[in-house]
Amino acid sequence: MRMELRLNNLLALAHREPWHTRFLNVLQEHTSGLFDPATEGFGEIEHLLEDDQISSLWNTALDDLLTRDFPDKNKNIIDTYLRNYGRKESLVTQDCIKALRAAVPSLYEVCDVASRHSITLRDLLRPGEPITVMEENLFHDVTPSGILATRIISLSGQPALSSYLLLYSPEGAEELQTLLRDLHQKQPGDIPPVFSDDELRRSAPLFTSFWLGERLQDIASEATRTYENSDGEEILFHRICYPLAKGVLQKQLVSPLDALPCLRAAQNNVWNWVAPADVKPSPTASNEHALRLITTLDSGEDVRGIIHLKGKTLTVETNSAERAATIQEILARETGYLLRSPAITIKSLEDLEEEEEDDYEDDRGEDLLTPDEQAEILQQYIINHYQGLLTKRIPFLGDKTPYQAIETAQGRQDVAKWLNRLEQGRILAPGVPEYDFSQMWDALGISDLRQK
Numbered sequence: 001m002r003m004e005l006r007l008n009n010l011l012a013l014a015h016r017e018p019w020h021t022r023f024l025n026v027l028q029e030h031t032s033g034l035f036d037p038a039t040e041g042f043g044e045i046e047h048l049l050e051d052d053q054i055s056s057l058w059n060t061a062l063d064d065l066l067t068r069d070f071p072d073k074n075k076n077i078i079d080t081y082l083r084n085y086g087r088k089e090s091l092v093t094q095d096c097i098k099a100l101r102a103a104v105p106s107l108y109e110v111c112d113v114a115s116r117h118s119i120t121l122r123d124l125l126r127p128g129e130p131i132t133v134m135e136e137n138l139f140h141d142v143t144p145s146g147i148l149a150t151r152i153i154s155l156s157g158q159p160a161l162s163s164y165l166l167l168y169s170p171e172g173a174e175e176l177q178t179l180l181r182d183l184h185q186k187q188p189g190d191i192p193p194v195f196s197d198d199e200l201r202r203s204a205p206l207f208t209s210f211w212l213g214e215r216l217q218d219i220a221s222e223a224t225r226t227y228e229n230s231d232g233e234e235i236l237f238h239r240i241c242y243p244l245a246k247g248v249l250q251k252q253l254v255s256p257l258d259a260l261p262c263l264r265a266a267q268n269n270v271w272n273w274v275a276p277a278d279v280k281p282s283p284t285a286s287n288e289h290a291l292r293l294i295t296t297l298d299s300g301e302d303v304r305g306i307i308h309l310k311g312k313t314l315t316v317e318t319n320s321a322e323r324a325a326t327i328q329e330i331l332a333r334e335t336g337y338l339l340r341s342p343a344i345t346i347k348s349l350e351d352l353e354e355e356e357e358d359d360y361e362d363d364r365g366e367d368l369l370t371p372d373e374q375a376e377i378l379q380q381y382i383i384n385h386y387q388g389l390l391t392k393r394i395p396f397l398g399d400k401t402p403y404q405a406i407e408t409a410q411g412r413q414d415v416a417k418w419l420n421r422l423e424q425g426r427i428l429a430p431g432v433p434e435y436d437f438s439q440m441w442d443a444l445g446i447s448d449l450r451q452k
Contacts, residue, residue: 009088010081010097014065019077022070027061030208048219057208059164063151064204066100076101096155103151103162104197105204107173107180110146119161121152124177125195133159147173149207166211176210227349230275230294230302233320237347240316240324242331242339250309256335257307264297269309273318273327275302293319314339321346382435390443394418406444416449424451 014023024037035042035057042054049057069075078101086094108121111130119142122130131152142148147170151162168176180186183206184199195203227235244253250269257263263271274297295303305318305327316331318324324344331339390402396418397405405411423437441447 007093007097009085010078013081013085014062014077018074019065022068022077023061023065026065026068026205027057029205030061030064031057031212032209034212045216049215053215056164056166057212059162060105060166060204060208063100063103063105063162063164064201067103067201067204092156096153099153099155103153104200105149105151105207106195106200107147107149107168107177107207108152110142110144110148112144113142121148124173125180125200127194131159133161135161141167149211166207168211169214172210172214176207179206179210226290228290228292229304229319229323230292231320231322232292233322235293235319235349236321237349237352238316238318238321238324239345239347240318240328240342241344242314242316242342244312244314245338245340248338253309253314253335253338256338257309260330260334262330263307264301266306271307272297272301272303273305273307273316275304277301316342383439386435386437386440387443389422390440402444406446412446412449415444416446419444419446420449420451 013019021037024035024040028035028037031042034045042049042057046054066078067076074080078097082094082097086097089097106126107124109124110119111122112120112132114120118132118134120130120132124147133152142165147168149166149168150164153160153162180195180203183203184195186195229235244250254269257271258265262273262276264274266272279302297303304323305316307314307316307327309315314331316324316327318327328342393399393401394405397411397414400411402415402418405415419437419440438447438450441450
């Protein structure tokens, strides 16, 4: 399990001098100087990184600070803390803090992830058998054969993960291992090279700065990335709306569309536009910065667009200017007299992303209900729910409504039995208003049969 301890007192000491200044300097080392201790900020990269990535930077530096020795009487923060304040902590917490003191960063290969509740890791820098760690909050991108850096800590004899996981690409992990071998002068024949705990502790900033470098490269690549379809054309979403010509009915258009060899009927009045049989999509993008988007049918045919007929409009959706021009030529040739001139809307991926952001902001900007208003709405919902049962057919009552069933003596007994079960089986949940069942008993006129 990931270590979740009450280390408030230890962290409070880290905010005091000289530890606070030391921590800021350690964080600067871990970010290759990108963190500025004077402003306590990450400068230009701060808006590029996700919140969890920023947290990883702080956590790696904090773990490093906890294991570092400095050349003065306050040599190590954990030793200082335990010496001055350790007696205030439980023995369990003291053992956990000591485990932090001994923790060593290393590079691990993920051997197995079991139901996202445990992870088995093999140390790539030190000999030993793979270690299985129970962990309920694994990142979704932690997968078998992945490579990550962390510190494994022994808690009551059980292994636990540190407060961070740094994930690397296979190429990045190999390059990092090469750097570590060169830094500590390991021989090329040492496979795997064996690193001492001291060597790995001193290399802690390298693990983080190399990981950060990969993340910034990913961000830069994403900024220059282009997207193209299976024909190698730039992705531009075209929506082409054709009004039907005056007097034209839908059925007049369906037959010529069904007859087109490039269309495949998907459902009623919907067709997939597919590439010719002799044209196969290439999975390889035109350049290293391009990402190819391909959609195929179960038959393997490459989908170029979708056409749907609704009301008095035929709409075509496709993803490039070239494809938009091609389908317009086809429709003009085969169905031109049935359609009027189209209205065309063109949007890029950036346009769609901006629209999503605007919709999100609009949703966030909506007026929220006060707690009292929420409680009032919930209370009314519960009342409507139970009162509504009186006019619904209930299988227990022979598929009669409660009002119908009480017309006979036996029916009254059955309704009372049903209503008593309903009342006694209700679930009382925190925050959910309780319903007054006397309203149902009174409405049915059988309160004398209610169980007290």
